[in-house]
Amino acid sequence: MYEPLFAYLEQRFPLSDDDKAEIAAVVTHRTLKKGEFLLREGDAARVGAFVAKGFLRSYVIDNKGKEHIIQFAPENWWVSDKSGMNPDTTASFFIDAIEDSEVLLMDLTGHLTLMDKVPGYAKSFQAGIQKRATAKDTRIINSLTATAEERYDDFIKTYPSITARVPQHMLASYLGITPETLSRIRKLQSRKR
Amino acid sequence: MYEPLFAYLEQRFPLSDDDKAEIAAVVTHRTLKKGEFLLREGDAARVGAFVAKGFLRSYVIDNKGKEHIIQFAPENWWVSDKSGMNPDTTASFFIDAIEDSEVLLMDLTGHLTLMDKVPGYAKSFQAGIQKRATAKDTRIINSLTATAEERYDDFIKTYPSITARVPQHMLASYLGITPETLSRIRKLQSRKR
DNA sequence: CGCCGGCATTGATCTATATCAAGATCGAAA
DNA sequence: TTTCGATCTTGATATAGATCAATGCCGGCG
Structure with a gap:
């Protein structure tokens, strides 16, 4: 069940069996049928979801009622939660499945645990964030130009x-x-x- | 000289005298006159520049020769270098001063040192990155909508x-x-x- | 003091893309 | 297989914003 995530991480840094146990412990598995929403459950601040199988998308609906897709997420991608999104923005934020999917959810607590306990995780996370930031800059310029x-x-x-x-x-x-x-x-x- | 940066960081986490020494050691001071460029010097991968005084901007020039401002950076902001920007993008990237300015440059080595040695730095950096990512999402949606x-x-x-x-x-x-x-x-x- | 060069304003067109409105086509469910 | 809703296509028109072109304005430099 966790294999896709392990494989993904192992491309970035070595993963011991202990590490794997650590990861499995902090991650929650969820199955989504096509069209189903990935809702924020409980109040645990979620960091993101790893798409183990299938295809998700995240989008907002603006105040004119129009839908704008922010991100597509096929297998082996992370969909990030709107964590930190301006709460006073009227735009509502959604994540749903374009195909039947399986995801692994990570909440903030879990994330911090891994930052702490799994060597390589922090650096790899860092690198991922950086890369995504660049992609966003490109998209901004693109959409303007x-x-x-x-x-x-x-x-x-x-x-x-x-x-x-x-x-x-x-x-x-x-x-x-x-x-x-x-x-x-x-x-x-x-x-x- | 380093005061603005210390003040900035101290708003985010406590800073000992040792920490300050550590920071001063890894950061380089530069003065820029209005219109002057902040060039990448040497081959040290730069993480970013902290604007201690003045006003900078970063921008690209696209293949049609048009200028697109990515970011404005007044005092107490970071301008990030294009670190990680796709090298095969034809667009050229620049940072220059809109007003006479003073900046503190941080390269990758220094950044890693601080991540390691200054408690609170890593977490605060993290938070900053996150916040910026959200701002970018907002700008993307905005520019499309x-x-x-x-x-x-x-x-x-x-x-x-x-x-x-x-x-x-x-x-x-x-x-x-x-x-x-x-x-x-x-x-x-x-x-x- | 006066001149010049960038900056802002204003006007007249032009163009990419949105909007509105039918059809056409496809796919899944009965 | 038939049917219904969703998706895609195509056409006609409207519009935000770009482009082109003057003109005015102001601040720094000689």
Whole structure:
């Protein structure tokens, strides 16, 4: 059950059997059916969820009632919780399953335990955060600069596997364009290429 | 010379005299005149720069030759280096001074030393990173969702002090709109309010 | 003091993308 | 297999914001 997570971590730093036990102890397994929500349960501040199988997405709904996908998360990705998101933002935050999925939940306590007890975890976590920050900068600049078509091209180049698995209207939502516009872009490109 | 940084850190966690010595040892002081660039010198991977005085900005120039401001950094802010930025991105990255400034540079080695030796530093760094990540999410959603005017309103509400200090065309660049558009927005609002 | 060069303003167009409105197509459930 | 809802496509129109082009303004430098 924990194997995918172990494998993921072992690509980043060595993991002893003790470490594995430690990890298994602080992580909670959950199964999600397609369309099901990953709700915040209890009051344990959650750090994130590791997608062991399936495909999740996180999104917000803005004050105009529109959905905006923040992140897609296929296997071996982390979806981060909105931890620290401005509570006075009216936008509501959701995570749900695009396909039947299995996730491993980590709460703040668990996270701190691992930071402390599992050598390599802290550094690897650090590196992950950093990398994600850069990706976000890129996305910001992209969304400010690039045309819809450029953003689309960029996406399929960067995440070809995701492109294939996601319904078009969700991709449009991620790119910040309407489904109609995305449809037209695809049509134009299919003619050209 | 290091006082602003000490003060900044002490708001986050207690700092002994030893800690201060440790910090002073790993940090480099630099003075920048208005318009001057903060270049990467030598090959030491830099983590970031703390603005002790003045005002910096970081920006990229995209392949169409356009400037896009990523971040403004007044006193007591960190400008992060592009550490980890995708090297194969053609976009070039710059940091320069909008006003005469003084900065304290921290390289990777120093950062790791502090992580290790100064209690509280690691956790506080962590928290900072997290907070910034959230801010970036917000900016992404904003840039995808909101109109130019909404983004402007948002900015002046969130960073009133920055608004006053920055030339309009730079603010426009940050918001991802043309100076002309920003000028028109301001005109409309001044009439209304 | 006066001049010049960047900055802001204003106006006239142009264009990418949204919005509105039907169809067409696909897929899962009965 | 049929059907219904969701998704995708296509077309017509509207609009926010870009672009192009002057003009005005102000502050620093000679």
